[in-house]
Amino acid sequence: MRRILTLTALLATTATPALAQTYPQPGRPYGAYPGGVPAAIADQHRYENDRLRAQSQSNADQARQQQIETQLRLRGIEAAREPAAAYALPPRPLYSPEQERALRQSAAERRQQTAQGMSQIDDWLARPQ
Structure with a gap:
């Protein structure tokens, strides 16, 4: 008898989380939203547009920063190059002693x-x- 009660209690505790899961009820998903479904959808679009705009600005800033770093690196590489061999001046013509x-x-x-x-x-x- 004691084993049956233990098994029943064990099954009840393991089955509770499965029973607690509920699925969304069909009907109006935005029923409590002020303005109803159209306002909720418009707000979702607005938030997504704002997110995409911020991401685009961040990407543009990063591209600008990388362009500046590239220019600095190129200048550093050009400055580190060995200077081109200076062309020897042609010999000066000989003049009289005076x-x-x-x-x-x-x-x-x-x-x-x-x-x-x-x-x-x-x-x-x-x-x-």
Whole structure:
């Protein structure tokens, strides 16, 4: 007798979840929705459109970000390249000794003027504050 009660109790506890499952009742699925079925369907469409619009914006932002990263990587690769071999200048034509001396003197004067201009800038930058 005790075994029969135990088995009955065991079957009742295992069968309860199966009996508790209910299926949707046929009829109006949006009966409690304000505005009824058309308003519910319109809201579903609106929510889906908003979701798709947000997803599209997110995809566009990601594409823009990847384009910027691609440009930065390309610039980095181009900057890392070894510079092209500089073309050797053709040899300077030979001048007479007087012309050579005049060229050397003018180059020395240009260097002095440049150094003087640079020293003025350095002096101005090093001035007491």
